[in-house]
Amino acid sequence: MDRKHKIFFLALTLIGCLLVAASCGGNGESAGEPVEIELVDRDGNSQTVDLASLDAVTGEGGFVKSTGTVVGPAEVTGPKLLDILDLIGGITAEDAVKITAADGYEMTLTYDQCNGDVMTYNPDGEPLQVGGLEAIVALKSSSEELVDKGPRIAFIKDKETLSDGHFWIKDVAVIKVVPAVAEWELILSGIEETTIDRSTFESIATCGRSTHPGQEYVTTAKDGSEVTYFGVPLWVLVSMIDGADDEHYRFNRELAQKGYTVQVIAADGYTVELSSEEVAYVDGVFLAYLKNDEPLDENSGPVQLVGPALPSKQHSVKQVAEIRLVNIPE
Numbered sequence: 001m002d003r004k005h006k007i008f009f010l011a012l013t014l015i016g017c018l019l020v021a022a023s024c025g026g027n028g029e030s031a032g033e034p035v036e037i038e039l040v041d042r043d044g045n046s047q048t049v050d051l052a053s054l055d056a057v058t059g060e061g062g063f064v065k066s067t068g069t070v071v072g073p074a075e076v077t078g079p080k081l082l083d084i085l086d087l088i089g090g091i092t093a094e095d096a097v098k099i100t101a102a103d104g105y106e107m108t109l110t111y112d113q114c115n116g117d118v119m120t121y122n123p124d125g126e127p128l129q130v131g132g133l134e135a136i137v138a139l140k141s142s143s144e145e146l147v148d149k150g151p152r153i154a155f156i157k158d159k160e161t162l163s164d165g166h167f168w169i170k171d172v173a174v175i176k177v178v179p180a181v182a183e184w185e186l187i188l189s190g191i192e193e194t195t196i197d198r199s200t201f202e203s204i205a206t207c208g209r210s211t212h213p214g215q216e217y218v219t220t221a222k223d224g225s226e227v228t229y230f231g232v233p234l235w236v237l238v239s240m241i242d243g244a245d246d247e248h249y250r251f252n253r254e255l256a257q258k259g260y261t262v263q264v265i266a267a268d269g270y271t272v273e274l275s276s277e278e279v280a281y282v283d284g285v286f287l288a289y290l291k292n293d294e295p296l297d298e299n300s301g302p303v304q305l306v307g308p309a310l311p312s313k314q315h316s317v318k319q320v321a322e323i324r325l326v327n328i329p330e
């Protein structure tokens with residue numbers, strides 16, 4: 001290379017360096033891009049925060065999916081959830097925290113869950129005990145299976161402790177302080193027996209890519225006002241106990257064709273019966289957990305059977321406690 005070319009290349013390199021330096025921003029503090037999310041306090045005041053500008057902690061964590069698949073554990077790093085909440089006045093036991101993701105996925109964490117009191121599992125996915133973890137909003141991880149692009153709720157401690165996948169909310173967009181929510185469980189019994197809890201129910205209702213989308217039903221209340229119910233189709237819960245568990249939430253079509261009865265049982269014992277035909281893939285019969293975007297009140301909740309395809313008003317069971325399959329063919 002002759003002298004003229006050398007100078008030309010030197011100049012190019014210099015310009016290149018200047019461009020890189022310019023695009024990295026001038027504050028010199030954090031090398032990373034800002035990661036902005038919205039924070040909403042209990043009075044509804046909203047502000048934007050750059051997560052990359054906050055103090056971060058690092059720990060090990062991983063999760064167990066509802067299918068049983070274990071992801072991680074690996075190292076994850078990010079600011080503590082409680083530190084972020086402190087920016088809007090902190091939380092007490094009267095509060096819960098609703099996390100909304102960019103894809104519309106929602107998960108409400110109780111005060112205890114924000115403090116790390118979630119179910120834990122060993123690396124084989126077997127349950128351990130509740131508690132002992134720390135909730136963070138992870139910005140990076142040694143494994144892109146855990147944190148890829150956007151900020152993700154993570155529960156950390158060490159390599160040995162995993163938590164439920166539905167709490168690992170990806171692409172966090174909004175963190176909002178809402179009134180405390182009560183934990184609840186429905187009993188599901190049929191060919192199999194299981195339970196479903198509040199957070200699992202919420203994750204099924206709001207999981208965007210699923211084959212079992214949440215259902216919305218707009219109707220008119222007695223006083224003429226408009227109400228919107230939101231929840232999970234009854235057939236999706238039936239699919240958890242109808243003996244087709246080779247795949248998660250796979251509905252046993254063959255069994256439904258043979259015919260059985262679905263009982264929806266309230267806390268006080270009030271029971272309605274639907275035929276499997278009235279339930280199979282019928283999205284218009286669903287268990288609502290939200291009314292006008294808020295949890296149902298004590299008289300109706302935790303869930304109420306609603307929807308445009310319900311045979312009658314009498315079928316709208318409030319305070320549902322149990323779903324039971326009976327008259328199951330041999």
Ligand SMILES: Nc1nc2c(c(=O)[nH]1)N[C@H]1C(S)=C(S)[C@@H](COP(=O)(O)O)O[C@H]1N2
Pocket residue numbers: 064065066071101102103104105145164165166167168169170171203206207208209
């Ligand atoms: N934004 C968003 N986060 C989400 C979900 C989702 O649908 N959207 N699904 C949750 C559930 S139920 C599980 S098991 C895990 C799955 O994580 P993966 O998609 O990284 O395997 O993410 C959780 N976080």
Ligand SMILES: [Mo]
Pocket residue numbers: 065066067165166203
């Ligand atoms: Mo999940």
